Amino acid sequence: MTMKIAIPLFGSRISPRFDFSPEMLIITVENREVVDREKLPIAHLNLPQRLEQFASNGVSKIICGGIDGFCLEQLGSKGIDVVPNVVGEAELAFDLFLKGKLRPGFCCESRRGRGFCGWKKGPPWKA
């Protein structure tokens, strides 16, 4: 089964604000294997265009940082699942997502001695 997962980025990290991310990473996964990765610049897009961008790229899951109720509702009405309030490195968050361990509000840092600080909220998100 093919699935496209989008992560709004701020450098290598998950963008703290969904509506201000300068670019997004789209990862295509097939049977839990990554088959494609693409970075799209979205800094020039306004909010409705951003929302449309996800749907037109066939994205079905979004892992993001802070997101307001309006965007959540718009994405939900397009059938896109959102794992909100995730903090930290995008790649770490994506790995956790693939393992089925990512939760909304999860903190994905790999700082020495701290590991995942894990603001554990909500049930694990199924990949």
Add this chain to the structure above:
Amino acid sequence: MKGTEADKFFNVILNSIADGVFTTDSEGRITFFNKAAEQITGFPGKEAIGHYCFDIFRADICQSRCALKETIKTKTEIINLSVTILNKEGRKVPISISTAVLRSEKGEIIGGVETFRDLSTIEELKKELSEKYSLGDIISKNHLIHEIFNILPHIAESDSTVLIQGASGTGKELFAKAIHNLSPRKTRPFIKVNCGALPDPLLESELFGYVKGAFTDAKKDKPGRFALANEGTIFLDEVGDMSPSLQVKLLRVLQEKEYEPLGSASPRETDVRVVAATNKDLTKLVNEGKFRDDLFYRLHVVKIDLPALSQRREDIPLLVDAFVQKFNARMGKQITGLSDGALRLLLRHDYPGNVRELENIIEHAFVLCRGDQIDLDCLPKELAENAEKQSSTTTLPVEGVFDRAEAEIIRNTLKKYDGNRVKTAKELGLDRTTLWRKIKKYGLK
């Protein structure tokens, strides 16, 4: 004071002030987060400390021009800069921030300090003072409508198709007009078509026009609404009532930006922004196969759900004032407003017809009102009757069921003891006077 004592002392001070305060190290990681900061952002200190400030603070400037970074770089304080943060619950909070550098005892820069003040209340008051409860002809202080107000300029600015869903009378057309008036197309036409009001062939010729000879009475070319709305906005009301064959034609306009007038063999190009509205649940219609899913997805690039008036009762006084002003101007009257009783009655009504129903009620009152204030007797009689019915139906069923059950139990127990009230009261665990009172209440013998 010793170091640790001084720290404790400062912590107590910082935690007792109403402004949010946080400090960062030179990397931008939070090292201190006071109680007010916790309250304003929604993040407890233990979750915030150690994290990059942009991950916690989530202000609209964090990713483009971080105020703390700028202060550390230029060594210049920033004072009272207005920004908006996204709190932990995902709600936008207006705040004002001030920043300064943090230096060690030796004077070296070791990080930054940011103080911030919640401006939500001030913004609310400002709105009230400057009557910013309106956008175009839409008036509201409801938070759901204000979320739409906030996003409407962005929606208008884009050229995306918009789907407005809401019950009849919720103001779908007003929102469509507001989108048009805020958009770059505002100087071009805004054309409205009610897709539910016309039979299929007529609607097709209305939308796309016809050419001479297309049918018996077509003596000359007639442009359709899409042609009239060129470079402007077309508002397709009741789009859920459109027939399947017209749905296909509309889909083509949205996908290929072209259409064919009735009787024409050559397609015409169109540059029109489509805003559609419906009072039906389009998702349900799609599931039932009554509405094309591809058209649905084309239409609801951006979706706006308008709440019913019963979900925004706080707007009733505002709307009443606006309608009173409107009808004063239209009918040349000097009515100052509503009496307390009349307003109370309006606040209790459920408004199945939403804002339009409220407007009609005020118009009705204007016709009947002879004084300078609308009183209860100027309002439609059904309102008072409905209110009475509602109050009786909302309280009585529960009581009714309970009372009936209680009366039945008492009647059976009395029968069991041949009407002996002492034994009945003992069996039911009631005091004799209570039993007597209940027998009287339910009319038992």
